[in-house]
Amino acid sequence: MSRAGGVIRSLLEPSLLRRMLLVQVLLVTLLWTAILGFVIAEGRELPELFHNQALYEVAFAATESPADSPQGQEHVLQMMGNALAASFSDGDTGTSFSPIMYVRSDGRLLYKSNPDAPLLRNRQFGVVETLEADGKAWRALSRVSPGGTVVTMALPDTWGLMMTIGTRGYYLGPLVISLPFLLLPAWLSIHLALRPWRKLSHEIEVRAPSNLQPLDFQPRHRELRPLVSSINTLLQRVSEVTQRERTFIADAAHEMRTPLAALRINAEALRQPRDEAARLELLGNLLRSSDRATRMVGQLLKLMRSDAACAAPQAMALEQLVQDRMAVLDALAAQRGVELELLFNEAAPVRICGERESLTSLIDNLVENAIKYSPPQGLVMVQVSKRGEWAQLQVLDSGPGIAAEYREQVFQRFYRIADQPQSGSGLGLSIARSAVERHGGSISLHDGPSGGLRVTVYMPLC
Known part of the structure; x- marks a missing residue:
């Protein structure tokens, strides 16, 4: 039972091979239907039988020529009927698909090619007419000879013809016979055509998880090239992300080692007998090392959040968000003796769409850096404005300030300019750039109008 269930599941499972086979079968069926429909339409518009003047002339001659006996004359007409059925149908004069020939002279019916056919008579000579008889429609054309002989040729109308085709197997017969012979070549051709796909699948299947190099398989087929190119592009992106993560972890471990080592050194020193002043100094060192480690961990978390996928963006007033963050950072500025100033136009609010947490990290890092590097009695000025659509x-x-040759390098993670008097993790500007780029903006560093550093950020408006 389980084996039968597995076979059924396998048959019901979507398959490209089965789908392509089905498409080929449908295409053959549609092509055959179109050809048959074209033939029927052509026959409906201009049947060849009605334009064969020679047939009528032969019928006239056979009827009006002297004959030794009426039986001989009828035999000649019967031969014509058979030839007519063989030329324009399946050769059987008794089928409803075959044309019918009537011969009349002086109002008498001399010959009818199908004895079971209904009697048909055109109202006009030389005109194709649609006649009804025994519930069926016929198309008939009658011609009259100078001697008064009337020859009528009749064909079943289109709908009757189509019903005959369906019931007698003229439509389904060729399909039923030919499709089994077409399935095997079609399956073989599709199986061979999919061989490059199987090679590609095999290479991906046996590849080690750590192998992020481009695929060795180089397809010669145009259809496979975009797929292989997309896979190689994806592998390259994953490799770059993995390398960045490894570098980030290594750099983070290296940076964390310094404050942790300082913590250990000061803690071990406290174990030794010390006077009160020395103990207080060591405790102060412990606190500073702890603060540095805490700040490092906080910066690492901010950086990871800025690299993560953004939440749903929300509209907000940029000047209001900056004002809120500067109020939070006012205590830090006061502690360092630095004045904060915010400039914006209340009549022209600047609205942007973004992730609030990411933008908060951006503002905090820029303003904290400005406070940290400004001297006592210094000024940190923040301006919010519109510039076109930005x-x-x-x-x-x-x-x-920052020298021009370092202004690009300081955006790298953990990069710090040598001989900096202020401590730091080297992550602030990296976090700021990551947040700005996630919002489709840009960030750049310039000299301030009266010295110092000017950081300029552009982000699209809502």
Whole structure:
């Protein structure tokens, strides 16, 4: 039972091979139907039988020529009927698919090719007419000779013809006979055509999970090239992401090692007998190392969040968000003796669409950096404005600034300029750039108008 169920499931499972076979069968059926329909339409419009003037002339001659006996004359007409059936149908004069010939002279019916056919008589000579007899429609054409002999040729009408084709197997017969002979070549051709796909599938299947190199398989077939190219592009992206993550982990471990080592050194020093002043100094070092480690972990979390997929964007006023964050950072600025100033136009609110948490990280990192590097009594000015279809955020400080040759490198993770007086993780600007790029914007560094650093951010408006 389980084996039978497995076979049934296998048959019901979607298959490209079965689908392509079905498409080929349908195409053959549609092609045969179209050809048959074309033949029927052509026959409906201009039947060849009605335009064969020679047939009528022969019938006239056989009827009107002297004959030794009426039986001989009828025998000649019977031979004509057989020839007519053989030329324009399946050769059987008794079928409803065969044309019928009537011969009349002086109002008498001399000959009818199918004894079971109904009597048909045109109302006009030389005109194809549709006649009804015994519930069937016929198309008939009668011609009259100078001697008064009337010869009528009749064919079943289109609908009757189509019914005959369906019931007698003229439509299904060729399909039923030919399709079994077509399935095997079609299956073989499709099986051979899919061989490159199987090679590609095999290479992917046996590949090790750690192998992110491009595929060795180089298809010569045009249909496979986009797929292989897309897979190689995906592998390259995954490889780059994996390499960035490995580098990030290695750099994070290296950066975390310094404050952790300082914590251990100061903790071990506290175990030794010390006077109160030395103990307080070591405790202060412990706290500073702990703060540095805590800040490092917080920055790492922010960076990971900024690299993660964004939540659903929401519309917000940029100046309001900046104002809220500067209120939070005011205590830090006051502690360092730095003044904060925010400039924006209340009459022209700057609305952007984005992830609030990511934008909060952006503002916090830029303003915190500006506060940290500004001297006591310094000024950090933040400006929010519109520039065409872009929102502009500028943060200006009164610190030492950044030399032009370092302005691109400082966006790298954990990068710090040598001989910096301020401690830090080297992640602030990296977090800021990641947040800006996720919102489709740009960030750049410039000299301030009166010294210091000017950070300019552009993001699209809602």
